[in-house]
Amino acid sequence: MKFELRELYWEGDIIEGELILSKKPISFLGDVDTNGFVVAEDSDIKGEKISGRIFAFPFGRGSTVGTYIMLQLAKKNLAPIALINKKTESIIATGAVISNIPLFDSPNPDLFDIKPGIYKATIKKLGEHVILNLKR
Amino acid sequence: MYLTRDEEKLLEEEGSDVCMRLLITIGKVFNAEKMIKVKSVHISGISYQNIGDVGLEWIEELSKKAKFRVKATVNPSGMDIERWREMGISYEFYEKQMRILKALEKMGAKLEMSCTPYYFERVGFGDNVAWAESNAVIYANSVMGIRTNRESGITAIASAVTGLTPFYGLHIDENRVADLRIKVDIKRNGDAAIAGCLIGKIECNIPYIISKELRESELKAMGAAMAATGGKAMFHVENQTPEWDFYDIPREVVDLNDDIKSMREDVSPTEKPDLIAIGCPHCYVGEILKIAEFAKKGFKIPVWVFTCRRLLKNKVIAEAKEIIEKNGGRVFCDTCMVVSPATERYEKVMVNSGKALTYLPKLRKVSTFFGSLEECMNVAINGKI
Numbered sequence: 001m002k003f004e005l006r007e008l009y010w011e012g013d014i015i016e017g018e019l020i021l022s023k024k025p026i027s028f029l030g031d032v033d034t035n036g037f038v039v040a041e042d043s044d045i046k047g048e049k050i051s052g053r054i055f056a057f058p059f060g061r062g063s064t065v066g067t068y069i070m071l072q073l074a075k076k077n078l079a080p081i082a083l084i085n086k087k088t089e090s091i092i093a094t095g096a097v098i099s100n101i102p103l104f105d106s107p108n109p110d111l112f113d114i115k116p117g118i119y120k121a122t123i124k125k126l127g128e129h130v131i132l133n134l135k136r
Numbered sequence: 137m138y139l140t141r142d143e144e145k146l147l148e149e150e151g152s153d154v155c156m157r158l159l160i161t162i163g164k165v166f167n168a169e170k171m172i173k174v175k176s177v178h179i180s181g182i183s184y185q186n187i188g189d190v191g192l193e194w195i196e197e198l199s200k201k202a203k204f205r206v207k208a209t210v211n212p213s214g215m216d217i218e219r220w221r222e223m224g225i226s227y228e229f230y231e232k233q234m235r236i237l238k239a240l241e242k243m244g245a246k247l248e249m250s251c252t253p254y255y256f257e258r259v260g261f262g263d264n265v266a267w268a269e270s271n272a273v274i275y276a277n278s279v280m281g282i283r284t285n286r287e288s289g290i291t292a293i294a295s296a297v298t299g300l301t302p303f304y305g306l307h308i309d310e311n312r313v314a315d316l317r318i319k320v321d322i323k324r325n326g327d328a329a330i331a332g333c334l335i336g337k338i339e340c341n342i343p344y345i346i347s348k349e350l351r352e353s354e355l356k357a358m359g360a361a362m363a364a365t366g367g368k369a370m371f372h373v374e375n376q377t378p379e380w381d382f383y384d385i386p387r388e389v390v391d392l393n394d395d396i397k398s399m400r401e402d403v404s405p406t407e408k409p410d411l412i413a414i415g416c417p418h419c420y421v422g423e424i425l426k427i428a429e430f431a432k433k434g435f436k437i438p439v440w441v442f443t444c445r446r447l448l449k450n451k452v453i454a455e456a457k458e459i460i461e462k463n464g465g466r467v468f469c470d471t472c473m474v475v476s477p478a479t480e481r482y483e484k485v486m487v488n489s490g491k492a493l494t495y496l497p498k499l500r501k502v503s504t505f506f507g508s509l510e511e512c513m514n515v516a517i518n519g520k521i
Contacts, residue, residue: 009161012407064181064288068190075190093165096292098194105165 019121027062036078055080060092070095154449155294165300170417173443180268181289202246206297225295250444266295269358277370314344326508328354329490332361361490405505409486428456435464445469448449
């Protein structure tokens with residue numbers, strides 16, 4: 001499956017790894033623990049690790065303190081290797097930049113139409129475009 | 137996004153590089169075409185209680201490399217920096233809070249520690265600023281015609297370092313247009329704050345409010361409440377706020393009817409509060425003088441008043457403070473009931489603020505009652521509800 005992404009913050013040209021997809025909005029303050037595991041009761045990926053993975057979720061919610069939680073994960077090398085949103089808002093954007101995590105949004109077609117779970121993924125720059133390739 | 141050569145240079149400079157990258161990313165998120173200069177910055181998120189060690193370290197790291205290019209003020213911190221012991225603040229907390237403040241001061245911040253920069257800053261109608269602190273944002277946009285988005289502590293710091301903000305949102309005329317008309321019936325003192333709580337929860341971007349003439353303190357309380365309950369950043373009041381007739385007036389009308397009255401019944405005290413806290417947002421002159429008048433009758437329940445240290449330089453205010461403190465009250469500066477852990481020592485707090493009513497139960501885990509300033513004062517004087 002191929003998706004075009006909007007690049008918001010990225011200085012590299014290729015990202016390879018596992019992608020974990022959730023259809024629920026995330027607050028880094030409360031929904032994720034300090035070891036990088038999803039702890040939100042109502043999450044469709046509860047108990048899964050986001051560290052070292054490309055983390056896809058529709059959008060951020062909740063307190064701006066969440067930005068510092070992202071930084072804390074990054075300092076412990078437990079941050080995701082990239083973030084993909086349906087629509088990014090300021091809190092996630094701020095957290096991504098200060099933690100130096102590549103950030104993308106507006107996947108076309110809609111990435112969030114597929115099932116939550118873990119996929120193999122590659123994000124690549126092709127000229128002006130950024131393409132996400134996804135495999136089960 | 138279009139960047140001038142000077143703006144591009146900021147990407148190369150140590151300290152401003154991360155700030156510039158952040159503002160460019162925010163600009164991309166909101167499809168901003170360029171950056172604009174800001175005249176003033178107000179930084180929130182500086183209480184150690186809220187940002188912890190990670191926040192402290194981030195600000196300290198930045199302060200080793202960066203300097204502010206525009207005038208920046210800061211929000212209340214977690215304690216009165218002179219009377220922290222009296223507030224029951226630990227030495228460890230004091231020390232960490234001071235490190236945050238010193239790092240901000242090193243970069244060039246003015247440590248006003250007020251959430252009401254609109255009373256002190258020389259900015260006015262049409263000026264672009266980058267303010268964090270939701271009550272300051274909504275007051276600036278609505279009551280003063282200043283233009284700012286709802287910044288976070290970190291984006292505000294980035295604007296202070298670069299002097300810039302991305303051109304989007306409320307900096308642009310067409311985004312300052314109201315999208316829903318709301319009729320409110322303000323009858324008693326305190327109703328404006330409750331109306332604000334209710335308006336915040338109504339789904340709309342910028343409300344156009346139809347009301348009898350509101351006092352400045354009512355506009356302040358109403359805005360702070362709707363920013364707290366619904367993240368609003370601007371409102372218009374027909375015939376009253378400076379931009380009310382600049383744009384098309386929305387057709388759709390919602391009437392709050394008896395909602396204000398019934399919410400007030402729901403949030404009135406059901407038992408005796410153990411603390412009365414006034415000053416969210418920070419008290420201005422009129423409120424402090426009024427509290428001093430009530431204080432002359434003696435407070436049987438402790439009354440905490442929060443304001444900005446700058447006001448106490450005025451002799452009349454300083455005298456009012458003496459009167460309040462001689463009669464069972466305390467006047468604290470540099471902090472407030474919402475961002476200080478001190479409030480947690482109490483169980484039931486009565487406030488005259490829709491914003492404090494929203495945040496105290498969540499952030500400080502205390503039961504919270506509401507009354508107008510007069511009602512709060514009478515409970516304090518009588519020692520019962």
